Amino acid sequence: MKALEEKILKEGIVKEGNVLKVDSFLNHQIDVSFLEKMGEEFKELFKDKKITKILTIEASGIGVAVMASRHFGYVPVVFAKKAKTSNISDELYHTRIDSYTHQKTNDVVVSKQYLNQDDHVLIIDDFLANGCAIFGLIDLVQQAGGVVEGVGIVIEKGYQEGGHKIREAGYHLESLAIIESMNDQTSEITFRK
Ligand code: G4P
Ligand code: NA
Ligand code: NA
Secondary structure, eight states: OHHHHHHHHHHOEEETTTEEEOIIIIISSOOHHHHHHHHHHHHHHTTTSOOSEEEEETTTHHHHHHHHHTTTTSOOEEEEEEEOGGGOOTTEEEEEEEETTTTEEEEEEEEGGGOOTTOEEEEEEEEESSSHHHHHHHHHHHHHTOEEEEEEEEEEETTSSHHHHHHHTTOOEEEEEEEEEEOTTTOOEEEOO
């Protein structure tokens, strides 16, 4: 998505440790009209899929998922919650997600009420790095007996392994922008063509 690449170049800040800050439109302040266009783009990329639900993870995936839903017939958006281990019951699907960026493991849950075997799920998230979050969400859909129809990502860090692993596992993955390289000294960012 050309407009996204341009926005990243204009507003993104490359931080130490290979982290891209996009707080001006995605991770702190939300540019609603821009997210609206991303939602439209996801619909175009997955137009052949019959989607009954969009699944994301709190917090930053929610805005994007909601905007996507508007273009998929307003299907429900379910966001997986980061839970306390002590609160995990039989009424929940539960998985564990390692965060490389934040150096910790999250227990992540979805109520069994909101995902089931009839669901055809589009998974949406803001960033894809090592893929732990996405594989955790895939695991939750599989526990429910549903079908993962696709995975939509706003910004994929192409030099980390997540994108490769998800495509290799046979999932239809679409990223609106794929970063090929980032340099925190020069602030240079290049995109995959
Ligand atoms: P992975 O899930 O692909 O393995 O990635 P990783 O553990 O590295 O990512 C952990 C969290 O950091 C995720 O947010 C992810 O969206 C975010 N993240 C990863 N790389 C970047 C980056 O370069 N820039 C920004 N802004 N975020 C990045 P999360 O834990 O789900 O938290 P939330 O921010 O959505 O609440
Ligand atoms: Na996220
Ligand atoms: Na995030």
